[in-house]
Amino acid sequence: MREDSLDQLLRDTLKQEVSQEAFRLEGLEDRVVTELAGRVPRSGLGDLLKRLLAPTRGARIAQLAVVGATAAIFLVLGAFLGERIAPVGGGAPRHSTPVAAAPAGEDEVLFIMPAPGAKSVAVVGNFNGWSPTPLSDPDGDGIWTARIPLSPGRYEYAFVVDGHWWGQDPLADDYVRSFGQYNSVRYVGRVGEGA
Amino acid sequence: MNRGFGILVALLLGAVILASGTAFGGATPGDVYRALSGLELAHHDEIVQAFGIGFSLGRLSPDRMIQLVNRLAADGGTQADKEGILLVVARALEDDLPVDLLIDKAEEGLARNIPLGVILNGTVGETRILGLVQRKQILEGVRDLLYSKGIFCVSGKGQAVATSLPIERFDRIVTEIADVLCDYTESGGSPFDGHLIYEQVRIRLETLSQLREPPILAEDAALVLERIEPGDLTSVILKVLG
Numbered sequence: 001m002r003e004d005s006l007d008q009l010l011r012d013t014l015k016q017e018v019s020q021e022a023f024r025l026e027g028l029e030d031r032v033v034t035e036l037a038g039r040v041p042r043s044g045l046g047d048l049l050k051r052l053l054a055p056t057r058g059a060r061i062a063q064l065a066v067v068g069a070t071a072a073i074f075l076v077l078g079a080f081l082g083e084r085i086a087p088v089g090g091g092a093p094r095h096s097t098p099v100a101a102a103p104a105g106e107d108e109v110l111f112i113m114p115a116p117g118a119k120s121v122a123v124v125g126n127f128n129g130w131s132p133t134p135l136s137d138p139d140g141d142g143i144w145t146a147r148i149p150l151s152p153g154r155y156e157y158a159f160v161v162d163g164h165w166w167g168q169d170p171l172a173d174d175y176v177r178s179f180g181q182y183n184s185v186r187y188v189g190r191v192g193e194g195a
Numbered sequence: 196m197n198r199g200f201g202i203l204v205a206l207l208l209g210a211v212i213l214a215s216g217t218a219f220g221g222a223t224p225g226d227v228y229r230a231l232s233g234l235e236l237a238h239h240d241e242i243v244q245a246f247g248i249g250f251s252l253g254r255l256s257p258d259r260m261i262q263l264v265n266r267l268a269a270d271g272g273t274q275a276d277k278e279g280i281l282l283v284v285a286r287a288l289e290d291d292l293p294v295d296l297l298i299d300k301a302e303e304g305l306a307r308n309i310p311l312g313v314i315l316n317g318t319v320g321e322t323r324i325l326g327l328v329q330r331k332q333i334l335e336g337v338r339d340l341l342y343s344k345g346i347f348c349v350s351g352k353g354q355a356v357a358t359s360l361p362i363e364r365f366d367r368i369v370t371e372i373a374d375v376l377c378d379y380t381e382s383g384g385s386p387f388d389g390h391l392i393y394e395q396v397r398i399r400l401e402t403l404s405q406l407r408e409p410p411i412l413a414e415d416a417a418l419v420l421e422r423i424e425p426g427d428l429t430s431v432i433l434k435v436l437g
Contacts, residue, residue: 105408126299129262130306152406154399156303165307176378178300179309180322189406 102149107188109150111135112171113159116142123148124165125157125183132160152189158182222257224250230264236278238285245285252362254288259298266302272311279315283327292334293366296374297327325377329435334373336431341369344422364415368400371411372419375399376432386432389425396420396428 102108111123113135121144122132128148135144156176158167168175172184228243236242249255267277280301287294304314317326325333341347346358348365360368375395384391400416403409 124306126303129259130299130302131262152408153410154403177381177383178378179304179307179313179324181307187402187406189408191405191407 106149106151107193108147109155109186109188111146111148111157111159111169113144113161113166113169114142115144115159115161118142118144118161120160120162122160123157124160125155127155127157135159150188153187155186155188156183157186158184222261224257227257227260227264230261230268231281234264234268234277234281235274236281238278238282242281242285245288249284249288249294254294254362254366259302263298263301263305266305267311270305270311276311276315280311280327283315283331287331287334290331290335292331292338293370295366296334296370296377297330300330301327323381323383325381330373330377332435333376333431334369336434337373337376338369340423340427340431341365341419344419344427346418346422358418360415364412367411368415368419371399371403372396372428376428380432380436386429386436389427389429392428392432393423393425396423 113121113123115121115137121135121137123135123146124130124132127150133146133148135146137144156178157169158165158181159169160166165181167178167182167184169184169186171186173187174185175182176185177183224247227246231239231243231246246255246260250257264281267280270277284294284297284301287297301314304311313324313326315326315328317324317329346360346365348362349359376392379392379395380386386392397420400411400420401413403411404413404416
């Protein structure tokens with residue numbers, strides 16, 4: 001999706017909803033995403049902002065709605081452009097777990113554990129002194145994730161699901177036995193993988 | 196105006212939290228010694244002295260050690276086993292060995308709630324578990340193997356010449372080979388399959404040497420792989436397993 005197409009789509013959607021006095025912030029992102037297809041005409045984002053910031057009907061509620069909508073638009077726009085311009089993890093699979101940027105020389109390593117119904121999921125390994133780093137499942141789909149910045153090297157780890165250790169991560173590069181159980185092994189910093 | 200003030204307060208709070216985090220991160224050797232004094236150790240002086248050597252050579256990190264000491268203090272195991280674990284680390288340092296492998300296994304064992312006696316001495320039988328005692332012996336065996344092959348280390352800021360590697364590089368190679376031998380043994384592999392063990396060592400060293408910012412240099416891996424033989428690795432394991 002090009003920026004100009006998104007620009008036009010956002011403008012049309014907003015214009016339509018404001019004119020119908022049916023503007024709702026709730027679900028805006030979903031409605032915009034649903035309609036993301038085949039819009040061509042190009043117009044400046046500045047015009048749109050001017051129109052949005054100008055009083056429309058004089059009503060205070062409408063003004064607040066427009067300001068809120070503008071913020072939402074920028075959030076949606078930022079998310080789209082951010083993903084397209086600088087994909088996190090050098091093209092790693094997309095997911096919803098927010099993380100701080102990795103320090104220079106480190107990779108953000110994605111840990112994924114499917115655990116529907118679990119109350120808590122964490123990853124322990126020799127990168128965190130075997131102290132739990134929690135995974136999160138913000139959308140409640142049972143897929144727990146965490147991204148952890150790690151320097152290039154070999155790491156042993158296991159997941160801890162509701163207190164039970166699980167050392168056989170399907171995404172691991174290798175497995176080893178340790179204390180009679182399995183640990184997963186991940187090599188970070190392979191040439192050609194994310195930086 | 197109010198919003199601006201709110202942002203200012205948030206920024207100030209953020210700065211305070213950041214500064215607090217910085218201040219609390221980073222234990223010192225003194226912190227470790229103070230934590231040790233709370234364990235009532237019979238070999239306190241020996242352990243403190245050995246840890247001092249480890250800190251000065253960079254083989255021991257105060258952050259990791261204080262975490263280990265605190266975990267031991269909180270564990271319900273016997274005083275003798277707690278001291279035994281610290282003594283293995285201390286004696287490895289006295290014997291001029293790297294200790295990362297030992298500390299890592301101790302931490303993992305404690306996190307898994309493995310009894311301290313098993314962490315220390317391992318188990319034999321259906322499932323073989325190597326304790327810290329056996330792991331130290333394997334580290335020693337690998338270090339001696341490298342010495343016997345003319346691969347040495349230089350301490351401090353000495354320059355690497357020919358086959359004398361800086362201590363960090365030498366330690367890393369010893370640690371990785373020893374770790375492979377431990378993994379192999381715990382997985383139930385036969386010590387007599389020397390070629391298989393050698394292959395495992397080759398894969399580990401070469402994989403690490405091919406990483407971005409490699410933890411092991413390709414030239415070090417090549418040097419070691421050229422000089423050691425499958426039978427050497429069998430000997431190291433057999434010495435430990437008897």
